[in-house]
Amino acid sequence: MQRRSESSPGPRDGPRRAELLAALSLAIDLGLGQPMEHMLRSAVLAGRIAERMGLDARQQAVVYYANLVAWIGCHADSHELAQLFGDDIALRADTYGVDMRGLPFLRMLTSHVGRGLDGARRGVEVVAFLLTARRRMAELIGSHCASAGTLSDRVGLDRQIGAALAYAFERWDGAGLPAGVRGDDIPLEMHIVHLAEVSEVHLRAGGPGRAVEVARARSGTQFCPRVARVFQEAAGELTDGLLEQDAWAAALDRAPDRARVLAGDELDTLLRAMADFVDLKVPCLLGHSRAVAELTAAAGRLRGLPATDVEVLYRAGLVHGLGRMGVSNRIWEKPGPLTGAEWERVRLYPYLTGRILSRVTGMEDVVAVATTHRERLDGSGYPNGVRGRDLSVADRLLAAAETYQRFGEPRPHRGALTPEHAAGRLRQEAHRGRLDAEAVEAVLTAAGHRRVRRAPWPAGLTAREVEVLRLVARGRSNRQIADELCIAEKTARNHVERVYAKLGVDNRTRAGLAAVDLGLAW
Structure with missing residues (x-):
């Protein structure tokens, strides 16, 4: 590969687990409408408070990691938030300005409902939201x-951390969800x-x-008075x-496992989890990153x-x-x-990928390829208008x-698109000089050798239930599933319930992740 050199990091200099989780926190920052390193700084602050309060090493x-x-x-709920509030990132950014309870919080939420609609239509949306606000927010937060x-x-991460995250939206005064x-x-x-x-x-x-x-x-409402007092003093x-x-350095210095280096299957397992994390943001992307990785390899x-x-x-995939x-x-x-401004935002995302991963040791070659996939x-x-002479075989x-x-x-x-139509479009891109012809043929050959799935389907699913699972994973409601499959809404609901029962899940996100694990995303 063109960029690899004798000085490239070897396995002993590979990514530390803490670095990759710190990079994940940078991606989380973006979705919260906060500048990168927000979660890193808050992790340092939380660690200082925990030390001052005498928490032991396990606590x-x-x-550290819960923060x-x-x-x-x-981000797994971005689809639902966007349906309710329009801009999911803007909504999350605004939540920091209010104590999330009572009329101020409700006013903030309703200010986002129906943005961009005309007055009458927005009024209908706001009234509909107000009638069901607590139930819908409880469902989203649950x-x-x-x-x-x-x-x-x-x-x-340790299961204690996952258990702690169940309290992310709870409050000292009991008014949380x-x-x-x-x-x-x-938990303290x-x-x-x-805070x-x-x-x-x-x-x-x-x-x-x-x-x-x-x-x-x-203090005494959103925050624990004891913690608030320690912070104030x-x-x-x-x-x-x-x-x-x-x-970045200060947060990593506090990581409990800061010396743990990942390589091989252990590294790939964490990167696959990061791929699932990003794909959950948009239902139509479910399984996209894993599929790209397998195809390009x-x-x-x-x-x-x-x-x-x-x-x-x-x-990189x-x-x-x-x-x-x-x-x-x-x-x-x-x-x-898309408008011009929206398109400019889209054009930035490969650059942001590079920013997120740029400080992870041992990922330099991966980052260099990953950030060029839209060149x-x-x-x-x-994002940079790179031309062919500067694009490696891997980039292509x-x-x-x-x-x-x-x-x-x-x-x-x-x-x-059908596989045949997609192949035709890909060859057109090569003919127009946008994609490399040899790379295109290698990809198409690899795609043509992918195994065709046959019955029986995994987890005891029927062919119809697989159809329903894919639609659920893409964010379709029971009504939309019924319309797409030309069945009654009650029948669609029954299918969804059976799918959840067979997979042992209870929401769209978990169903989508199960679909990816079973190879059923598409």
């Missing part, structure tokens, strides 16, 4: 917490996480004084240098690339889409043409594989 480990990935489940626990397990747990029934570790994560935002906005003001105002010390220091083998380069290709976290679902799921030989690609293979996989998946503005 401090829970505080770092506290919002890992929220799904979020369940998804957070599942994703926490998949990235290899989904269960209304209150006071000391919420999560009380610290709640640290919000305080970091207000520290950035207005300094220690503003952070203390928010902690004092929300020692805010200067606890926040000292927090905004000036290298947040197969094409690399057909081209006779060395095993080390095929490994890099596979991993898994992580190429991490930057999608920084683009609202309002854009990803828009059925019509084109004629310079018409993005990943670009062709990602394009072919995308053609075969449904999008808001079109249905999925």
Whole structure:
């Protein structure tokens, strides 16, 4: 491969687990509408509070990782949030400005409902939301917490951390969701996480004084009074240098497993979990990153690339889409043409992928390939308009594989193309000088050798239930499933219930992840 050199990091210098989870937190930051390193700084702050309160090493480990990935489940609900509120990222950013209860919180939510619609239509949407607000928010948050626990397990975190994440939206006063747990029934570790994560935002906005003001105002409501008091009494010390220091280095220095290096299957397992995490953001992308990784690796083998380069290709395929976290679902799921501003946001996502992963040791070759998957030989690609002479064989293979996989998946503005149609479109791209012809043929050959699944389906699913599972995973409601399959809504609901029962799941996110695991995403 062109970029690999004798000085490239070897297995002993490979990615540390803590680095990859820190990178995941940067992707989470993007989806929260916060600048990168928000979660890293809040993890440092939470660690300082935990130390001051005398928590033991095990508790401090829970505080650290629960804070770092506290919002890992929220992106799994971006589809539902976008349907309710339009811009999922803007909504999450606004939540930090209010104590999430009562009329101020409701006003903030309703200000997002129906944005972009005319007055009458928006009024109808707002009234409909107000009539069902608590139930719908409880459903969303319940799904979020369940998804957070599942994703926490998949990235290899201790089960105690996944269990703690169930309290991400609970409050000291019991006014939280989904269960209304209150006071000391919420783990102390999560009380610290709640205060640290919000305080970091207000520290950035207005300094220690503003952070203390928010902690004092929300003590006894959103925040545990004991934790809030500790923060108020020692805010200067606890926040000292927090905004000036290298947040990446400071957070990694606190990682309980900071010396643990990943390689081989262990590394691939974590990268696959990260791929699933990003694909859950948009239902039509479910399984996309895994499929791209497998296809591009197969094409690399057909081209006779060395095993080390095929490994890099596979991993680049898994992580190429991490930057999608920084683009609202309002854009990803828009059925019509994008505006100029929306298109510019989309064009940034490969660059954001590079930003997220740029400081992970031993991933340099992977990042270099992953960030070029939307570049084109004629310079018409993005984000940098790189031309053919600067695109390696690996770059060209990943670009062709990602394009072919995308053609075969449904999008808001079109249905999925048949394999034959997708192949024709891919060859047209090569004919126009945008994609490399040899890379295209390698990808198409690899795609033609993929095994055709035959009955019986796994988990005891019927062919109809597989159809229903795929539609559920893409975010379809029971009514939409009924319309697409030309069946009664009650029948669709019964199918969904049977699918959930057979898979042992209870929401769309978990059903989607099960579909990926069983090879049924598409």
